[in-house]
Amino acid sequence: MSVKHALLALLEQGPMYGYQLRAEFEQRTGSTWPLNVGQVYTTLTRLERDGLVAAAGADEGGHVHYALTETGREQARSWFTTPVSRSQPPRDELAIKLALAVTVPGVDVAAVIQQQRVATMGALQDYTRLKRQVPATDPLAPSDLAWSLVLDSLVFAAEAEIRWLDHTEARLRRAALDRPAGTPEPAPAPRPSGEVAR
Numbered sequence: 428m429s430v431k432h433a434l435l436a437l438l439e440q441g442p443m444y445g446y447q448l449r450a451e452f453e454q455r456t457g458s459t460w461p462l463n464v465g466q467v468y469t470t471l472t473r474l475e476r477d478g479l480v481a482a483a484g485a486d487e488g489g490h491v492h493y494a495l496t497e498t499g500r501e502q503a504r505s506w507f508t509t510p511v512s513r514s515q516p517p518r519d520e521l522a523i524k525l526a527l528a529v530t531v532p533g534v535d536v537a538a539v540i541q542q543q544r545v546a547t548m549g550a551l552q553d554y555t556r557l558k559r560q561v562p563a564t565d566p567l568a569p570s571d572l573a574w575s576l577v578l579d580s581l582v583f584a585a586e587a588e589i590r591w592l593d594h595t596e597a598r599l600r601r602a603a604l605d606r607p608a609g610t611p612e613p614a615p616a617p618r619p620s621g622e623v624a625r
Contacts, residue, residue: 430462430470435479435495435503442483444490445471457557457574459581474499521588525595536599544592551585554578 437443437451445467452462471493474480479499483492495503521543528534558578 429506430466431474432503432506434467434470434474435499436506438480438493438495439500439503442492442494444486444492446490454570455573456577459577529599537596540592540596540599544589547585547588547592551582551589554581554585558582 483494
């Protein structure tokens with residue numbers, strides 16, 4: 428997630444200080460990705476250094492408010508109109524875990540899959556319960572709509588993960604059936620020459 432661009436986008440509404448930015452971000456995302464206020468202020472310092480925001484005075488409490496510069500405004504608008512790149516996918520801990528589990532002797536891969544399925548189903552139920560609560564407020568209010576969209580994303584991701592776990596389990600069963608009787612499971616791939624085991 429780009430904290431930098433999220434803060435620039437929020438500052439499109441007008442000058443704010445760090446705690447306000449954190450509160451606005453968390454309100455719109457339902458605190459799904461909590462921000463540390465120190466991270467917000469560190470990012471604001473970098474944005475100011477890079478000429479994307481400028482101090483716009485302080486309030487009576489001594490909080491320095493930041494406002495977008497024209498360059499910052501252009502960056503925020505550019506962020507909204509530029510697709511999120513999928514060329515460098517983020518590391519997926521579950522995919523890495525299963526890729527390693529199938530190559531490390533003695534790991535009960537079926538148990539790993541089942542434990543993850545139970546955890547993901549629990550998360551999916553929690554997200555679905557939260558979605559039912561959103562219309563109880565005002566589904567047309569921009570902040571409620573924003574939170575609802577985040578919940579949709581979480582629901583779809585959890586459903587996709589469950590489908591992928593089902594697919595992985597089926598592939599492993601098929602591979603076990605296709606393996607000739609008495610043939611041991613394949614050993615992990617050999618290391619490239621010159622690589623030292625650790």
